[in-house]
Amino acid sequence: MSLDEAVELTRTGDVWLFRGSTFADRTIRTLTNAPVNHVGMAVVIEDLPPLMWHAELGRSLPDMWTGKRQRGVQLHDLRDAVTTWNTRYGARGWFRQLIPEATPDMEDVVLRTIARLDGAPFPSTWKLTKSWAAGRFRYHRDTETIYCAEVVAVTYQAMGLLPDHRPQNWYDPGKFWSGDGLELQGGATLGPEIAVRPG
Numbered sequence: 001m002s003l004d005e006a007v008e009l010t011r012t013g014d015v016w017l018f019r020g021s022t023f024a025d026r027t028i029r030t031l032t033n034a035p036v037n038h039v040g041m042a043v044v045i046e047d048l049p050p051l052m053w054h055a056e057l058g059r060s061l062p063d064m065w066t067g068k069r070q071r072g073v074q075l076h077d078l079r080d081a082v083t084t085w086n087t088r089y090g091a092r093g094w095f096r097q098l099i100p101e102a103t104p105d106m107e108d109v110v111l112r113t114i115a116r117l118d119g120a121p122f123p124s125t126w127k128l129t130k131s132w133a134a135g136r137f138r139y140h141r142d143t144e145t146i147y148c149a150e151v152v153a154v155t156y157q158a159m160g161l162l163p164d165h166r167p168q169n170w171y172d173p174g175k176f177w178s179g180d181g182l183e184l185q186g187g188a189t190l191g192p193e194i195a196v197r198p199g
């Protein structure tokens with residue numbers, strides 16, 4: 001599917017997954033034994049352009065919430081974010097649709113979560129690895145830093161789609177890939193991966 005078609009189809013709560021080619025991308029996939037190394041979530045509300053809610057080290061795009069270029073948790077124009085991940089990081093992209101669609105109440109929760117977390121710093125590689133490893137044992141930690149899968153997990157928990165008994169650092173990008181069998185609450189599911197062609 002073309003990027004234009006994907007942007008037209010995506011809705012709030014859809015997850016976007018990326019497999020990059022940089023050393024950091026390969027390291028994340030190796031550590032987590034996952035086919036992807038980055039995940040974000042679409043935010044498509046009323047007359048706003050489709051947006052990408054995620055966390056990353058770079059600050060190549062202006063944050064749509066603050067208007068600044070920042071590292072860490074960010075809200076970007078979705079088309080620009082996907083293009084950046086393709087051109088800068090050599091990443092292939094897919095998206096999975098949330099079924100059924102997010103309700104207006106869920107979208108309100110998403111906006112509150114964005115207001116709370118936007119700009120939170122991304123952890124160093126060591127802290128990211130340490131946090132993710134602690135999450136394997138379901139050890140809760142503070143949220144002074146937050147990585148991409150945690151952003152999606154926290155937002156899904158606030159939307160009532162994921163249970164609260166697992167800490168946010170239990171999640172990694174691969175948990176949102178279909179092969180991992182992530183179970184959502186309330187009868188919700190994620191559709192199959194749809195490959196997105198850049199450009």
